[in-house]
Amino acid sequence: MISVNNLSFKYPSGVEVLNDISFTIPKGAFVALIGQNGAGKTTLLKQFNSLLRPTTGRVLIAGIDTSSATTGKLAQKVGFLFQNPDHQIFMANVEREIGFGPKNLGLSKTEVRQRVARAAAAVGLTPYLTENPLFLSKGQRQRVAFASVLAMKPEILVLDEPTTGQDYQEGLEIMEMVKELNEQGHTIVFVTHDMELVARYAKRVIVLSQGRILLDDSCHNVFYQPAILRETNLFPPQIAKLIQKFAKQPFEFGKPLSVDEAYQEFLKYTESEPDVCCS
Amino acid sequence: MSVVVEYIAKGSFVHRLNPLTKLFWSVTLMTLSFFFRDPRMLAGLFFSIVAVAYMAGILKEMWPAFKGLLIVAGLFILFQIFFIADGKTILVLIPGIQIGHVKGIGRITDQGLWGCLAMGARMMVIAASFPVLMGTTKIKDLVVVLVEKLKIPYTYAFMFVTSLRFIPTLMQEMDQIMQAQCSRGHRLDEQNFFKKFLSLCPLAIPLIVTSVKKAERLAISMETRGFGIGARTYLYRNDFRPIDIMVNIALTFILATGLFLNLKGIIG
Numbered sequence: 001m002i003s004v005n006n007l008s009f010k011y012p013s014g015v016e017v018l019n020d021i022s023f024t025i026p027k028g029a030f031v032a033l034i035g036q037n038g039a040g041k042t043t044l045l046k047q048f049n050s051l052l053r054p055t056t057g058r059v060l061i062a063g064i065d066t067s068s069a070t071t072g073k074l075a076q077k078v079g080f081l082f083q084n085p086d087h088q089i090f091m092a093n094v095e096r097e098i099g100f101g102p103k104n105l106g107l108s109k110t111e112v113r114q115r116v117a118r119a120a121a122a123v124g125l126t127p128y129l130t131e132n133p134l135f136l137s138k139g140q141r142q143r144v145a146f147a148s149v150l151a152m153k154p155e156i157l158v159l160d161e162p163t164t165g166q167d168y169q170e171g172l173e174i175m176e177m178v179k180e181l182n183e184q185g186h187t188i189v190f191v192t193h194d195m196e197l198v199a200r201y202a203k204r205v206i207v208l209s210q211g212r213i214l215l216d217d218s219c220h221n222v223f224y225q226p227a228i229l230r231e232t233n234l235f236p237p238q239i240a241k242l243i244q245k246f247a248k249q250p251f252e253f254g255k256p257l258s259v260d261e262a263y264q265e266f267l268k269y270t271e272s273e274p275d276v277c278c279s
Numbered sequence: 280m281s282v283v284v285e286y287i288a289k290g291s292f293v294h295r296l297n298p299l300t301k302l303f304w305s306v307t308l309m310t311l312s313f314f315f316r317d318p319r320m321l322a323g324l325f326f327s328i329v330a331v332a333y334m335a336g337i338l339k340e341m342w343p344a345f346k347g348l349l350i351v352a353g354l355f356i357l358f359q360i361f362f363i364a365d366g367k368t369i370l371v372l373i374p375g376i377q378i379g380h381v382k383g384i385g386r387i388t389d390q391g392l393w394g395c396l397a398m399g400a401r402m403m404v405i406a407a408s409f410p411v412l413m414g415t416t417k418i419k420d421l422v423v424v425l426v427e428k429l430k431i432p433y434t435y436a437f438m439f440v441t442s443l444r445f446i447p448t449l450m451q452e453m454d455q456i457m458q459a460q461c462s463r464g465h466r467l468d469e470q471n472f473f474k475k476f477l478s479l480c481p482l483a484i485p486l487i488v489t490s491v492k493k494a495e496r497l498a499i500s501m502e503t504r505g506f507g508i509g510a511r512t513y514l515y516r517n518d519f520r521p522i523d524i525m526v527n528i529a530l531t532f533i534l535a536t537g538l539f540l541n542l543k544g545i546i547g
Contacts, residue, residue, distance in 0.1 A: 051458045075464035086492070087452070088459040090484035100481070104464030134488060148463065 001027045002048060002156065002187070007057035009043060017043045019211040020057070025189065025204075027155070030182045032202035032219075033191045036233040039208040041191045042083075045158050048189070049078040062155065076105060079154030083161050085138075085145035094120070094136075094144055095129040101152040112151075119151035122177055138165040146174065150181075157181060159190040163197065175201050199223060199237045199257040207232065220255040287414045293335035297523040298416045298424045304331075304526075305408040307534045312404040314538060317547025318393065321400035328407045337414045344410045352399035359395045366390030418443060423513050433511065441497070449490065456485045 002025040009018040017040045025031055033041050046052040047059045050066040050073075059066045062077050082088065091097040098119055102112045120126050123143040128136065133144050142165050149157065159178065163171035171194070179201055182188045192198060198205060198219065205222040207215040209232035215222050223229070223236035226244060235241070239262050243253050253269060256262040288294075293301070308324055315321050332341045361372075365388060372385025418440050425436040460481045461467070469475045501507075540546045 046458070049462055051462065071458075071461040072464050072466055075462055078462075080459075080462040082455070082459050082462070084455070086489050087456045087485055088463065088481075089488070090481050100465075101463040104466070152463070 001025065001062060002189070003060040004047070005058045005060075007044075007047065007054050007059060009040075009047065009052060010055045017211050018047075021211075021213055022057075023206065023213065023216055025187060027187055028182070028185050030179075030188045030201065030203040031190070032198040032205045033189060033208060034193070034195070034198060034205060034234060035208035035214075039232065040211045041208055042160055044208065045080070045160055045189065045191060048156065048158050049074045049080050051080075072104070075101070075152065075154070077154055078156045078158055079149040079152050081146055081149050081157070081159045081162055083164060085141040088145055088148070089133045089141060092132055093130050094125060094133050097133050097144055098125075098148045098151050101148050105152060115151040115153065116147075119147040122150060123147045124173070139167070139170055142166065143174070146177075150177075154186070156187045156189070159188070161191055161193070163192065163194065171197065195223070195235065195237050199240075207234065219257055223257060224251065224255045285414065286417050287337045287340050289336040289415075291335045291337075291415070292522070293331060294415045295522075296415075296526060297517050297519055298421045299428050299517070299519075300523045300526050300530075301412050301416055302421075302424070303530055305412050307530045308408045309405055310534060311537045311541075312401045314541045315401075315547055316397055318396035318400050320547050321397055321404055324404045325400060325407060328404065328411060332411050332414075335411065335415045337411070341410055341414060345407060348403050348406055352403050355402065356395045356399045359398065360387055360391050361385055363388060363391030363394055413443075420515065420517055423515060424517050427513070427517075434507070445490075445493075448493075449486070452489055453482065453486055456482050456489075459485075 004021055004023050007018055007021045008016065010016045021044070033044065035041055043052060047054065047066060048061060050069050050071045053067045061069075061074060064074065064077070066074065089097055091100060095116055098116045099112050102115050107115070116129075117126070120129055123146055125140070125143055125147055128140065133141055136144065142162075146159075146162065157178070162174055162178065166174060175197055178188055178190070190202075202219055205215065205217065205219055206213060207222060207229070214232060215225065215228060223240045224244070226236055226241070229236060236244075237257060239259060240255075240257060243256055243262055243265075247253050253262070253265045256265050308328065312321060312324055315324070329338070329345065332338045332345075364386070367389045368386050369389050369392065370387040372387075422433075422436045422440050425431045425439075426433050457467070465478070465481055467478060469478045537546075
């Protein structure tokens with residue numbers, strides 16, 4: 001579980017990026033962190049494994065204060081997927097690349113091999129285990145990086161734009177994997193600019209704007225407050241926009257976020273007013 | 280680190296001088312420092328650099344660089360001073376012990392002291408003018424004069440400038456890589472020398488790979504923007520103004536008299 005108390009953070013240059021932030025993320029949560037570029041999303045994520053430490057306030061990860069723990073130590077609890085996989089790939093083949101993290105945790109050879117095999121299978125990289133990761137495509141390299149995080153089996157997974165460089169289908173596949181991990185009890189925090197992904201997968205959304213929390217609620221509640229979202233240049237998924245156009249009074253059709261949900265809402269509506277279709 | 284190559288925007292008259300004038304100033308100082316042997320003269324040259332930095336209003340920003348140089352020069356003198364045996368002994372650290380035909384350990388001679396001070400001061404003069412030059416000159420202006428006035432091929436001038444430009448970028452990149460590897464449980468605090476060396480691989484390899492990729496991308500984007508198709512024109516011009524001519528004449532005079540007096544043996 002992640003608990004953030006009155007966290008403020010300034011870079012040494014004096015720029016204040018996070019301003020008095022507080023929230024808790026319980027074990028097993030699936031949280032999306034959204035906001036426009038420069039809102040402080042990545043800075044906030046880096047607080048979770050002590051890459052950055054609070055200027056004031058406290059961040060507790062499973063009861064450990066990040067200001068007194070090293071990143072290496074927290075690596076067992078928090079897995080971090082960075083935006084650019086090329087910042088971490090250095091081994092001559094995919095297998096050893098994925099195994100680097102688990103080896104750092106001091107696991108036995110057989111355990112490392114098992115974890116690598118499982119992580120590679122999960123991201124569809126099994127045929128590529130002996131290839132040099134540098135010769136794979138950008139999307140595949142991102143998967144290598146993802147597998148190398150998975151193989152460490154962290155309680156908390158922090159994903160900074162996990163679907164960049166993936167086509168639509170690959171992006172969904174990655175998110176399906178993340179969802180599965182969440183169902184197994186892993187806590188997920190991810191950053192993305194793709195609102196459709198947020199609507200589809202996240203159970204809770206935190207909206208950051210200029211270092212403050214603007215909204216912290218369920219997807220349905222967040223995406224049906226377009227005025228606040230527009231303040232920080234975010235736009236709800238298209239289905240929510242469409243429904244809001246149709247509704248004569250707020251929430252006339254509920255708060256659907258997918259085509260299916262909207263369809264169900266429409267059915268309910270037509271049942272309550274039977275002659276609407278025939279007029 | 281970055282203080283050495285960063286331009287500091289101030290409107291002083293040093294800033295407004297032609298880059299070529301400043302380059303000539305730097306060369307004058309270097310030439311003189313090679314001929315002078317007297318540490319007092321060399322110290323004088325160094326203080327003239329400090330004075331120029333002060334006139335340019337960048338002394339505060341230059342101070343860490345100067346201080347670093349002083350420390351390096353101090354260490355240099357400390358390591359060298361005991362190994363020059365010629366001349367009269369003026370100080371012995373541990374007297375009374377005879378090793379071979381040398382009396383005492385840690386002997387400092389007058390020639391050794393003089394020579395080391397001169398070497399240290401010379402190093403400082405040579406190294407100190409460069410940050411002042413870079414601090415008062417925009418890199419692109421420097422390129423323009425290098426290419427237009429000194430007729431250095433544009434490719435080489437561009438290479439020189441790009442390599443300076445990439446230092447901060449690479450440092451940022453290194454930071455990202457360290458963060459990424461630490462997140463995977465990589466330890467950088469190994470004590471054992473061999474392990475310490477090995478622990479650099481996860482950082483060095485991604486840095487080299489991303490740098491090569493970056494260079495490739497840079498080359499492509501430059502070509503798409505017409506790099507190397509022939510003669511080019513420049514948006515900014517750097518013409519000599521009267522003040523540049525005056526400064527250059529003064530510098531030539533100082534250089535000539537300095538060399539003349541030095542070769543005649545009047546000043547050290």
